[in-house]
Amino acid sequence: MADxxxxxxxxxxxxxxxxxxxxxxxxxxxAVVAANRCYFCYDAPCIEACPTxxxxxxxxxxxxxxxxxxxxxxxxxxxxxxxxxxxVCPTEIxxxxxxxxxxxxxxxxxxxxxxxxxxxxxxxxxxxPFSRAPATGKSIAxxxxxxxxxxxxxxxxxxxxDVTVYDAKPKPGGLNEYGIAxxxxxxxxxxxEVEFLTAIGGISFAYQQRxxxxxxxxxxxxxxxxxxxxxxxxxxxxxxxxxxxLPCVRNAVDFIAELRQAADKSxxxxxxxxxxxxxxxxxxxxxxxxxxxxADEVTMLYRRGPKHMSATAxxxxxxxxxxxxxxxxxxxxxxxxxxxxxSVICENGTFTxxxxxxxxxxxxxxxxxxxxxxxxxxDAVYSTQIPGVFAGGDCTPGIDLTVHAVQxxxxxxxxxxxxxxx
Amino acid sequence: MADLTTHxxxxxxxxxxxxxxxxxxxxAYNVERAxxxxxxxxxxxxxxxxxxxxxxxxxYGAIAYGGTRIAGFNNIELITDRPLAINLQExxxxxxxxxxxxxxxxxxxxxxxxxxxxxxxxxxxxxxxxVELNFGCPHGMSERGMGAAVGQVPEYVEMVTRWCKxxxxxxxxxxxxxxxxxxxxxxxxxxxxxxxxxxxINTITSITSVDLDLMAPTPxxxxxxxxxxxxxxxxxxxxxxxxxxxxxxxxxxxxPISGIGGIASWRDAAEFxxxxxxxxxxxxxxxxxxxxxxxxxxxxxxxxxxxKGYRRIKDFQGAAVPNFVHWDDLxxxxxSIAAINPSLCIKCGKCYAACEDTSHQAIAALRENGARQYRxxxxxxxxxxxxxxxxxxxxxxxxxxxxxxxxxxxxxxxPNNPSSPNFTHG
Numbered sequence: 001m002a003d004x005x006x007x008x009x010x011x012x013x014x015x016x017x018x019x020x021x022x023x024x025x026x027x028x029x030x031a032v033v034a035a036n037r038c039y040f041c042y043d044a045p046c047i048e049a050c051p052t053x054x055x056x057x058x059x060x061x062x063x064x065x066x067x068x069x070x071x072x073x074x075x076x077x078x079x080x081x082x083x084x085x086x087x088v089c090p091t092e093i094x095x096x097x098x099x100x101x102x103x104x105x106x107x108x109x110x111x112x113x114x115x116x117x118x119x120x121x122x123x124x125x126x127x128x129p130f131s132r133a134p135a136t137g138k139s140i141a142x143x144x145x146x147x148x149x150x151x152x153x154x155x156x157x158x159x160x161x162d163v164t165v166y167d168a169k170p171k172p173g174g175l176n177e178y179g180i181a182x183x184x185x186x187x188x189x190x191x192x193e194v195e196f197l198t199a200i201g202g203i204s205f206a207y208q209q210r211x212x213x214x215x216x217x218x219x220x221x222x223x224x225x226x227x228x229x230x231x232x233x234x235x236x237x238x239x240x241x242x243x244x245x246l247p248c249v250r251n252a253v254d255f256i257a258e259l260r261q262a263a264d265k266s267x268x269x270x271x272x273x274x275x276x277x278x279x280x281x282x283x284x285x286x287x288x289x290x291x292x293x294x295a296d297e298v299t300m301l302y303r304r305g306p307k308h309m310s311a312t313a314x315x316x317x318x319x320x321x322x323x324x325x326x327x328x329x330x331x332x333x334x335x336x337x338x339x340x341x342x343s344v345i346c347e348n349g350t351f352t353x354x355x356x357x358x359x360x361x362x363x364x365x366x367x368x369x370x371x372x373x374x375x376x377x378x379d380a381v382y383s384t385q386i387p388g389v390f391a392g393g394d395c396t397p398g399i400d401l402t403v404h405a406v407q408x409x410x411x412x413x414x415x416x417x418x419x420x421x422x
Numbered sequence: 423m424a425d426l427t428t429h430x431x432x433x434x435x436x437x438x439x440x441x442x443x444x445x446x447x448x449x450a451y452n453v454e455r456a457x458x459x460x461x462x463x464x465x466x467x468x469x470x471x472x473x474x475x476x477x478x479x480x481x482y483g484a485i486a487y488g489g490t491r492i493a494g495f496n497n498i499e500l501i502t503d504r505p506l507a508i509n510l511q512e513x514x515x516x517x518x519x520x521x522x523x524x525x526x527x528x529x530x531x532x533x534x535x536x537x538x539x540x541x542x543x544x545x546x547x548x549x550x551x552x553v554e555l556n557f558g559c560p561h562g563m564s565e566r567g568m569g570a571a572v573g574q575v576p577e578y579v580e581m582v583t584r585w586c587k588x589x590x591x592x593x594x595x596x597x598x599x600x601x602x603x604x605x606x607x608x609x610x611x612x613x614x615x616x617x618x619x620x621x622x623i624n625t626i627t628s629i630t631s632v633d634l635d636l637m638a639p640t641p642x643x644x645x646x647x648x649x650x651x652x653x654x655x656x657x658x659x660x661x662x663x664x665x666x667x668x669x670x671x672x673x674x675x676x677x678p679i680s681g682i683g684g685i686a687s688w689r690d691a692a693e694f695x696x697x698x699x700x701x702x703x704x705x706x707x708x709x710x711x712x713x714x715x716x717x718x719x720x721x722x723x724x725x726x727x728x729x730k731g732y733r734r735i736k737d738f739q740g741a742a743v744p745n746f747v748h749w750d751d752l753x754x755x756x757x758s759i760a761a762i763n764p765s766l767c768i769k770c771g772k773c774y775a776a777c778e779d780t781s782h783q784a785i786a787a788l789r790e791n792g793a794r795q796y797r798x799x800x801x802x803x804x805x806x807x808x809x810x811x812x813x814x815x816x817x818x819x820x821x822x823x824x825x826x827x828x829x830x831x832x833x834x835x836x837p838n839n840p841s842s843p844n845f846t847h848g
Contacts, residue, residue, distance in 0.1 A: 034491035039814050042771030043787065043794065064488075100768040103817060 012266040018292035019265055021186040022318075023087075023113065029118045035064035041100055046111060049098035051290035051403045052079035052410065058096060060114055071350040072131050075115055080154045081147050083123060083193050083408045084176050086116035087184050089403050090281075092314045123192065128199040135159035138420050141166065141224040143211050146394025147175020148230035148405035148412075150197060153240035155413025156228075161420070164224070165203060166175035168210035173213045173403070174232060178257040181285035182265070183292070212368020221388060224417070226416045227392040229376060229384070230409060233362035239277065243335030244358070248342055251360035252276060252286035259289055271354030272296045275344050277332055279309035286318070286357045287324045295371030298324045299351055301344060303331035327351070364395050382408065390416055424727035425734050426720065427463070429618035430512075430700045431593040431678045433551045435462035435524035438723075438735055439716050442682050442703035442762045443467050443528035443554060443597070446713075448502055450512035453632045454520070459713035460720060461792070463524025465621075465703060467593075468501035469509050469541065470554045471531050475500040483650060485638040494656035496630040498641060499647055500562040502532055506544070512546040524701075525549075530568050531555040533578060535585045535809040542590040552592045553581060557608075558599035558624020559656060560651050566803030570624070573599035576611035579672030583615025595680060598622040600657075605664040606671050613677055620668065621680035621703060623653025623661045655707040662697055666740065669698025686715070688722030696742040726746065754836060755828040758805040758821040760798045762786070766818035772807035773819060781808050 004321040010018070011112055026034060040058040062071030074376050075082040089095075091112040099108035122129060138161045142149045145167035153163040171177050176190035177271050198202075209215040211231055236251045238244060248271075262268050270293040276283050279302035291298045302309060305328050306316060320326060330346045335356060338344075344351045366373040376391040384391050391409030394400045438629055440463040441447050441456050447465040449510075456464060463655040477499050485494035501781040503511055517525040525551045545553055557573030566572040573579045579596065586594045596612035598605060600623035608622050627649050629639040639647030661683020668674045681699030684708035694702050707715055719760040732738045762773065762785075774796050777785040784802035798809075810819040831837050837846040 005449040026606060033489045039770045041769075042775035044771070045769060045794070100770040 009296070010266070012264070015266045015293065016235040019182045019186070019289075022181075022183040026110070026117050028114050031063055031114060034114055034172065035060045037101060038064070038109045039100060041193070042110060043390075045098035045100060046095040046109075049093070050078075051399075051401070052085070052407045053083075054078040054082070054095075054115070056111055059118060060109065060111070061313045063114055063118060065405075068118055068121045069125075069129075071118040071274040075118055075127075076122065076129060079403070079406050079410070080197050081193065082115055082150055082400065083119035083189065083196075084147065084185070085403045085406065086112050086119055087189065088176075088180055088314070090312045090401070091222060092405070093312050118270060119323055123196045124187070128196070130154075130158055130200055131156055132200060135162075136160040138225040139164065139223075139415060140226045140228060141214070141220045141285075142228045143167075144174060144228065144230035144393065144395075145169075145172035145194070145205065146230060146232050146393060147176060147402045148232075148406065149174065149228065151409025152228045152230065152413045152416075153203050153409075154200060154390065155410050156199045156416060157200050159417045160415065161225075161417070163203045164206060166206045166209040167213055168208065168213075168231075168234075170207050170283060172205055172207075176350070178260055178335075179253060179282070180260075181256070181289055182260055182378045183289075183350055184285075185260075190233065210368070212366075212370045217370050217389065221386075222412070226414060227389045228382075228409075228412055229367075229389065229395060230393040230405070231362050231367060232394045234367070235363040235365035236358065237361040237363055238356060239332060239360060241332055241334050243337075243342070246335060246337060246342060248354065249335060249356045249358065252282050252357040253362065255286055255357050256282065257287065259293070264274075265293065268293060270295045273341070273353040274355045274357065275296045275342075275353035276300045276352055276357045276359055277344070278302065279304070279311060280359060281311050282359065283326075283357075283359035284311045286359055288319045288322045290357070291323045295355075299353070300324060300326045301330040301346060301351065302326065302328055303334055306328060348372070381418070382412035383415065383419070390418070390419075424724045425731060426462075426724060428701050428735055430524070431552065431595060433524045433526065433593055434522075435701065436522055437462035437720050438695065438699075439564040440464060440524060440526070440680070440701055440703045441708060441718050442705040443526075443556065444705040444709075445497075445499060446705060449504065449509075450516050453512075453516050453526055456708075456713045457520045457523050460716045461523070461713065463526065463701070465526040465528050465554050466509070466513055466550075467789045468528040468530045468559070468814060469506055469545070470501045470505050470563075470568075471537060471541070474503045474505055476641045477503045480641040484654075485630060485656065485658075492654055492706065492710045493688065494630070494652060495654035495709070496628050496650040496652045497625070497642075498561055498643075498650040498738050499831070501528075501559070506541075508647045510544055510548055513545075513550055517549045517551075524551050526552045526554050528554045528556050528597070530559065530563060535566055535589075535828075538582060538585045539589040542586060542592070546590060546592060550592065552591065552595060552618070553586065554595040554597050554621060555586060556624070557582070558597050558601075558622075560599065560601055560625055560627040562648055570599040570601055570627075572604055573597075573608060573624070576607045576746050579608050580611040580615035583612050585684075587616035593618040595619040595621050595678075597682075599624045599722055600660060600664055600683075600702065601627050606667050606674065609668045609671070609674055609677070613674060617677070619678035619680060619700075620674075621682055622668070623683045624661065625653045625656070626657055628652035634709065653683065654710075655686055656686045658690060662693060665694060665699055666743065669740060671742045675753055686710075688719045688726060691719060691723055691775070691818040692726060694737075695739050695743075697746065698740040698743050700735070700739060716731075725768075728784050750833040752777055753830045753832060755826055757824040757826050759800055759803040759810050760805070760807075760819050761822045762796055762798055762809075763820070764795070764813050767796060768818075769796070769814055770814060771796065772812045772814065776808050781806055785809060815830045 019057040059071040059074040096108035106306045142165045173190035274290040276287040334345045382390045393405040443465040446463045481499040483496040487493035522818040559569030563569035627800045678700045681694030682703040774787045813819040
């Protein structure tokens with residue numbers, strides 16, 4: 001990618017090591033020690049802080065007592081993508097911030113790591129933990145095979161409905177497959193999780209079907225009893241500055257998607273100097289991965305201060321300890337060629353790079369005219385203004401986190417079930 | 423620095439920390455390592471008649487609690503399985519090299535006078551400071567009429583103790599089994615037989631756990647298990663009670679007690695001494711952590727004594743005995759109620775769950791502007807302490823003395839007590 005002439009500075013083995021699991025799984029003894037730090041609170045603040053309302057003290061008790069199947073069931077019953085969430089949730093601003101141990105001593109129970117212990121165990125078992133209700137004869141189209149769509153599909157299948165999941169991409173998983181740093185989803189986790197959750201049965205997939213392109217709502221409405229739209233955010237925000245369309249100025253989401261799909265990351269060439277513009281998780285993931293691919297100098301330019309970043313303090317520290325420079329209060333005004341490189345001119349300085357990645361947020365573009373631009377409005381039960389058409393996840397208003405998308409999908413499945421039975 | 427020297431039934435040691443008769447004291451190698459680490463004395467692992475016993479594999483079971491290893495410990499090992507002559511020779515050599523340390527030899531032979539007479543003479547020649555009669559071992563030996571089989575019959579305890587006093591000039595410590603209904607009866611028998619001291623507790627008959635795959639009690643020996651002797655931190659409360667029962671008994675008063683049972687720290691030792699013990703014996707903690715734990719025990723006890731102004735062990739030995747009373751001597755008009763310090767509360771709600779589910783519904787779970795608040799309902803609180811125990815934060819919940827304005831009243835005088843002179847019912 002980018003500059004093919006740039007020297008590859010890292011060996012293949014080094015790159016494989018760089019993209020290994022960011023936080024390897026706790027061992028059995030470590031898990032018991034971590035689990036025993038949980039106080040098994042009454043009215044536990046961590047549950048309240050979890051967007052999917054996982055009964056955290058109950059599942060941790062299962063790990064402490066050796067009832068790991070019970071622990072996994074509790075997690076996955078509330079959040080079928082509990083394995084992804086264990087890896088990508090910003091627990092430091094959710095359950096672990098609420099953990100009473102944080103108030104007590106600043107060291108929360110390692111909830112995310114414990115959740116991974118249980119969900120990984122379950123995924124290694126031959127049998128799917130949930131069974132389907134008797135067949136209802138109803139069928140639902142889910143558009144988008146990301147966290148919201150998968151969560152909804154599993155919920156509907158559990159309730160006895162048949163589901164067809166459409167996705168614009170050639171693979172399922174959405175952001176889990178294409179949009180998150182590789183080391184967070186090591187060992188092809190996104191694909192394995194899809195395989196796990198579809199083992200319940202009743203879920204089929206149709207790929208490379210893009211809403212508003214070769215897939216149309218009207219046709220789906222005619223064919224299915226209900227439709228759930230979870231197509232995420234296809235568009236990216238523009239900087240609106242001169243030089244934005246120069247060669248070697250790219251969207252960070254495309255950079256990450258390409259990296260995630262590369263069978264051999266050492267075959268990807270990253271130039272010596274990379275600038276990432278933005279302050280969210282996408283910016284962090286792009287910058288850190290550029291560094292891990294072998295870029296000498298990776299700089300994030302963010303227009304405001306560390307507290308304003310949507311990437312958490314932990315994420316910022318992760319990038320920084322992996323060699324990324326974060327320049328705060330650096331708002332790009334213009335990008336211009338500088339010999340074979342690019343100069344990003346900010347109010348307080350000029351930064352030079354061979355590749356500039358833009359990561360200033362994504363937006364909903366209306367799915368080829370099927371909807372108005374801006375996000376899809378839904379009511380409290382995920383219903384759009386079109387009867388029988390529901391929506392959730394990032395394409396609807398709300399917080400854009402995997403765990404929120406999973407909750408949307410879970411609750412939408414219940415709402416669709418109620419709609420079909422009404 | 424406080425003086426930790428102890429004089430126990432005529433046996434002197436530089437500190438009260440002895441290793442109990444057990445695997446750590448089975449041979450010279452271990453005992454010398456212990457002395458180098460600073461232990462004040464040892465009770466050599468129990469000697470018996472030749473030919474020696476045979477031990478099994480494996481020998482130990484343990485309870486892990488909340489991730490903590492060896493909260494309770496159990497063994498099915500017997501007395502020494504080495505020839506008597508080797509043990510006697512090593513005892514002689516070690517005592518000669520470490521003359522300032524207490525060297526007590528544990529003994530267990532069949533229940534006939536000649537057997538005891540013979541082994542006592544052999545032990546006397548080693549230069550050992552005293553003997554401890556093992557009347558406590560609850561497994562393997564008791565089935566052969568030794569150990570707890572003797573200790574559970576006060577008449578046997580008295581008889582064997584008398585033989586030992588007749589046939590030896592050495593101080594005799596009688597080690598008592600806790601596997602009895604009334605520990606004082608066995609202690610009384612020992613004293614009546616002439617014992618110079620008692621030591622307690624020996625281990626408690628137990629099954630540590632069941633291996634649910636093998637369907638056998640642990641530790642398993644070729645697929646089978648047997649009951650063993652339970653010890654370690656979990657047994658300390660049982661041992662403290664038995665030591666205190668003997669310490670406050672009128673007949674036993676003044677008889678030296680060597681406290682044993684779950685002692686792992688200087689604080690544990692201080693508690694046993696406060697309830698009357700003159701020395702303490704340790705095994706499980708050493709087996710768990712190694713001999714160097716004695717360093718903290720010595721320094722910790724000394725520092726604590728310095729802080730309290732105690733210069734010698736004697737200064738606080740037995741100090742808690744007068745306050746160990748029978749239930750019907752407790753003041754029924756005393757009242758304390760719980761108080762939660764909101765600035766320390768971490769909102770875990772454990773006090774609420776405990777009180778609401780299992781006690782007196784005396785804690786309110788409130789939300790003030792969404793924030794959790796736990797508050798004691800004073801009128802409902804009976805001062806049971808449960809909330810303070812379940813609270814994970816030190817000093818967050820404290821028990822506050824609550825003035826009732828009433829005079830001290832015990833059950834003995836209470837009007838509800840049919841045997842009280844003030845009985846008014848009906």
